[in-house]
Amino acid sequence: MEAIERVCQYLDEVHTYYLATMEGDQPRVRPFGTALLYDGKLYIETGKVKNVSKQIAANPKVEICACKGPTWLRVAGELVNDDSREVKVAMLEKMPSLKGMYSPDDGNMQMLYFKNATATFCSFTEAPETVNF
Numbered sequence: 121m122e123a124i125e126r127v128c129q130y131l132d133e134v135h136t137y138y139l140a141t142m143e144g145d146q147p148r149v150r151p152f153g154t155a156l157l158y159d160g161k162l163y164i165e166t167g168k169v170k171n172v173s174k175q176i177a178a179n180p181k182v183e184i185c186a187c188k189g190p191t192w193l194r195v196a197g198e199l200v201n202d203d204s205r206e207v208k209v210a211m212l213e214k215m216p217s218l219k220g221m222y223s224p225d226d227g228n229m230q231m232l233y234f235k236n237a238t239a240t241f242c243s244f245t246e247a248p249e250t251v252n253f
């Protein structure tokens with residue numbers, strides 16, 4: 121399995137991860153659950169009206185963290201906006217519960233993919249493993 125697939129599978133398994141952004145010099149963090157591997161890229165989804173979206177527009181560097189048992193995963197990188205309709209449709213197909221809040225043409229739904237990402241798989245018992253995508 122490719123590194124990026126392992127990252128997406130981990131995020132799918134935990135259901136909830138935490139996304140950190142910067143607002144000026146103040147870190148902001150919140151729970152997120154969306155993850156989609158599409159066209160070789162790892163996407164997350166948010167709403168353009170949210171503060172998180174505005175923070176990413178001002179500073180695309182983010183980090184996410186998730187944990188599962190004695191393991192945890194960090195992904196640091198930059199998020200890139202992708203307004204293509206097909207990736208929004210794919211996200212809604214993968215996570216149909218989003219359909220109550222978002223639709224591809226609502227002017228709010230936002231898909232963002234990681235670039236220059238470094239993912240680190242960590243555990244209490246083994247050496248960390250770092251992959252880039």
Ligand SMILES: Cc1cc2nc3c(=O)[nH]c(=O)nc-3n(C[C@H](O)[C@H](O)[C@H](O)COP(=O)(O)O)c2cc1C
Nearest residue numbers: 136148150151152153154165166167170171172173
């Ligand atoms: C389990 C869980 C998963 C969530 N997943 C997402 C998500 O994938 N995308 C999103 O925009 N908001 C998601 N939210 C809601 C955000 O955490 C919430 O809107 C948050 O306030 C956004 O950050 P902000 O207030 O800095 O804009 C989720 C909330 C929970 C409890």
